[in-house]
Amino acid sequence: MNFSKRLDEAMKQAGATQGGLAKSVGMAQSSVNKLLNGAKGSRKLVEIAKSLGVRPEWLSSGNGPMREDGAQIAMHIPLVNQDFYRVDVLDVQASAGNGTLVSTDFIEKIRAIEYTTEQARALFGNRPSDSVKVITVRGDSMEGTINPGDEIFVDTAVTHFDGDGVYVFVFGKTLHVKRLQMQRNRLSVLSDNPVYKEWFVEDGDEDQFHIMAKVILRQSIDYKRFG
Template identity: 45%
Template sequence: MIEPMVQEEKARTEFSQRLALACDKAGLPAHGRQAEIAKRMKLTPKAVSKWFNGEAIPRRGKLQELAAIIGTSSSHLLGDSAADGISEGHLLVKDDSYRVDIFDIQASAGQGVIVRDEFIETIKSIEYSTEEARAVFGGRPADHIKMIAVNGDSMSGTFEPRDQIFVDVSIDCFDGDGIYIFVLENDLYIKRLQKQHRKLAVISDNKKYETWYIEDGDFSSLRICAKVLVSQSRAYRFHS
């Protein structure tokens, strides 16, 4: 029973190595390639990461789709063909754009988390020039930045219902006072967190909501999903 398991593990490892080399030749840089493939195949980055980490080999249909994106064949990725057929550098990004996609709240929060109507999807993505993105997001990689529209009024005064917020999903722990999207005991919140000695104050900028606290015993059930960086008003003005 051990030998087949060893062979399967070897096959997965070799697949991941061939996949990485194929991406290199096609011009997909190591940073961001998993997110790019996930976006094109409409999969989660976590699913795609298993292929690059030697944890899994995609099934036939997905394997063929993956190979087509890279510009090679599924038989090459499986090691059955030495010729890759890849046009070198054909996936290099040629435009000066910085794309921000929608934040998948449910995927970030996890199964079992109650996602109420605090967030809504209004725009699927926004593209910036790299120069403008650098000014707005401070040089952070595009795959760290996501956006979503706020629906609740608990942070009114800072941003209003239907305003868009831009968050850094690479921040998954308390990173100083600020506004966070976080999960506590299977409930999802967007609140201002402020450290006060050995506890965190959970503050709604709308003063009709009371401040409450996360104390030592609650920290184990606190999970940070993202930190809010920027907000943008969606107020409409009609001129005709």
């Protein structure tokens, strides 16, 4: 059993979701998803083990028992004010251009935006708050649809191609926001700015291509100065 499988087993026994674990240890849900898909470890190992009520040594290498004698299965999830729908703004920029270098699996939260449940339902439907995040776009390849500096709201629960749309994805070591479209049996990567050429995710690219989220809506940074 490798690290990812041990983590999956510990989460199942604790009744932990990806979003719940991410919130508990201060990670992005997409980072937890990566840990569950072939990762060999995490810099947040001790915090994850504590949150899931397992021994760090077992989670890291499989050595020894899963839990200390008498330890209880416990998931330490922060309480959420049910009167508000809270969306985290993350310190990450997705490139609508040639790609932003991905340097770490830990993404820091800058701030949070709170909505009433009625506002949230109108904006995000029935999506849970822990799957909706805000990130900033840099680059102009999606200009006209998403402009440089705009903030986009993304659904991090979507980690696979879920029909034509705009997605945040990693290709190799770079993070992108682009339009994905299935053309026959190939996935086309499209830019709404015609200056940028179409390219394709080819067979054999599976190890390099990972969808992190699907874009729900954007918030423009258009300012108008008076006086």
